[in-house]
Amino acid sequence: MSDENPQKPAAPAPASVAPDRATTEAIEPPSRWTVALREIATGNAIISVLAVLLALLVGAIMIAFTDENVQKTAVYFFARPGDTVVAVWQSVSGAYSALFQGSIYNFRRPGFEAGIKPLTETLTFATPLIAAGLGVGLAFRVGMFNIGGRGQMLIAASVAGWVGFGWDLPWGIHMIVAVLAGMLGGALWAGIAGLLKARTGAHEVIVTIMLNYIAYYLVSWMLRTPGLLQAPGSSNPKTPAIKETAVFIKILGPQYNLHFGFLLAIVATIIVWWILNRSNLGFQFKAVGENPNAARVAGINVKSMYVYAMLISGALVGLAGVAQVLGTVTTGFSSGIDAGIGFDAITVALLGRSTPWGIFVAGILFGAFKAGGFSMQAAEGVPVEIVLVVQSLIVLFIAAPPLVRAIFRLPSPGSRQKRTVPNVTKEVAAK
Template identity: 50%
Template sequence: MLRQIVGGDVVISFLAVVIALVVGGVLIAFADEEVSKTVSYVFARPTDFLGACWEAVSEAYKALFRGAIFDYQADTLNRQIRPITESMTFAIPLILAGLGIAVGFRAGLFNIGAQGQIIVGGIIAAYMGFAFDLPVLLHLLLCVVGGALGGALWGFIPGILKARTGANEVIVTIMLNWIAVSLVAYVLTLGKFNASGTGLRSPQIGPNAAYPRLIPDFLVPDNTFRLHWGFVVAILATLFVWWLLERSTIGFEIRAAGANPHAARTAGMSVGRITILTMVIAGGLAGLAATSQVLVTGGSLTAGVAATYGFDAITVALLGRSRPLGTFLAGLLFGAFQSGGTLMQSVTATPIDIVFVVQSVIVLLIAAPPLVRAIFRLPDPDAQPKRDRAATKEAAA
């Protein structure tokens, strides 16, 4: 049991983050001007060099913490707790799109098309947001469902091609990403989408179509919090995916097809149907991610509606081990990196690219658990069962 815990996925993920932060600290030290001034006499006065390194790294990570969790230097409570709400806001599309990627991974499918699914979901959600004028709850619900259906439609295409023709879902989803990029650029030049005549931005959505702020104005004076009810949608989506994968018949079929499609087919499951259904669900979750970008106060559709969330979601799903809770926590972590990285750059002049390096190192280490175990000399939880089976076979022989 101890071997399973120490060498398990949770410990490996945590240590991967620790190593990535150490690597980021080394890069911060090398990029700092004060550290570079002490390099010339590192052997004569090593304490000055080490002190400069510590100062650079500690100040950068303090700024990262202040920008992501709690700004203890701010003068009001509103400003002190605002960073964590910003991290949660940035995390919403990462969590939702990451859940879509995770569902695909559990079915043995590499859904690289979250970027395109977000874009198409954003197109539908934005259109319903500015083209209709409905009561508050109804209008918002219609837009959210429309965004999910748009992403599901874009996920259905690679699903049906994979199921009926055996087309590689990686290639198909990547190509659909580029089609979606061109599609949104074209849509913004059409009719109601191009009301401004610039072809760069659609009209703003109606006030009844926007997610209400999660912290209402009457609770907080001078309310500047951007966190909205999309975060609640992300929590509900996480619970739904957990129920789907762990408690439903469909989830059992998804996991069975992902573990061994030949065995699933032999057991009477329709792997083609599972493939289509999985891609539709994955696309729907990615479409929901678009609503957190479009359905905000004063929100509208732009060509950059997806930003890089579709690709970042792959990292989130990998770090979360394709588990709903893990993906949710990984989304929060990367949302914190995104929120805190801006303040870290402005306060300490540390390049924000270092944050991207930290994220990349995390993915590298998550993809190579034996490397993390080798660094920390952790046991392999699968090694003992293998030795037990080998011993049993020898005894039987």
């Protein structure tokens, strides 16, 4: 009996496994709206907005904790939690409502002209902040940290004030000369730091800090010395009143404090925008700020850029001092004329991301905080220091973008939308 081997089935012909559905369907590119939303979510502007919102939220918590009614109702919170919630809402909403009415529009005043006055006060406070912020922001773009705003403002205010009360010139010309003289004083004072950095490599932070002290004590001495800045016949360290021919005009009438300096701040914003985005000098500024070594190899005189940047920066900060003297404190000024604006300008520049129009908006925001903070304190009894805390928190969140992105679950700037990768199958070899 013979064994018959069963015949094996024939091996299938070599064939490729059909690709799955992902390979047959065309991968559609993201829509225009998806791309736009992703750019907004990963951009710097949204970080600035969210930083302000987070700071206001933390400020609301502090307002609630410092309110007496909230503290009283918190004692029996577990018995009647609704009372505490109502007290928190009343304290926070009342404080921020007072902040709005003190900085934007006061609904309690009769008529539109009276109600809009808080907005004019906001713009008045914002004027020196915008000018000084532009100066600090321009220095940032060149890779320099100009924290000598106080000294530059004091020197500019002294020069502009001296021209304003000591010179006799026709109306209009007197104001122009005072403005130019003050800006020149601020430019030369800041130029010292730029020149030392260019020639000796001295760090501008140390130099500008020292120049702040020198300017403060120099101006204080001149204010106590008859024949220099001190008013004749006065023992107080204060200058004479600015002459009417040099005082900034009130652009909306005598019933409002908003003066010509705000228009100068707008012009300064436009000029800085043009310098940074349309001029050859601005291109060199940004090249030096990105990589000074590469800029040097490309033929840019880096040392000259440092000097030019500090001169322009000082002139802009000096414009803030001029606005204080010729627009706000026209009855004479003392050594506190800078009012902390030189340091607030750093915050404004950071919030504005060192862009001219960003600084313009940030200056108005901080002007609103200044104008509304006093109203919030007077109407609701909220300490005005909370506004300073909110401003500091804005800087904190601006300086930590990953923290803001983590809180709001925003994508990082380098992330991209994941695309489906098709599965490629190999041919199955016949055995």
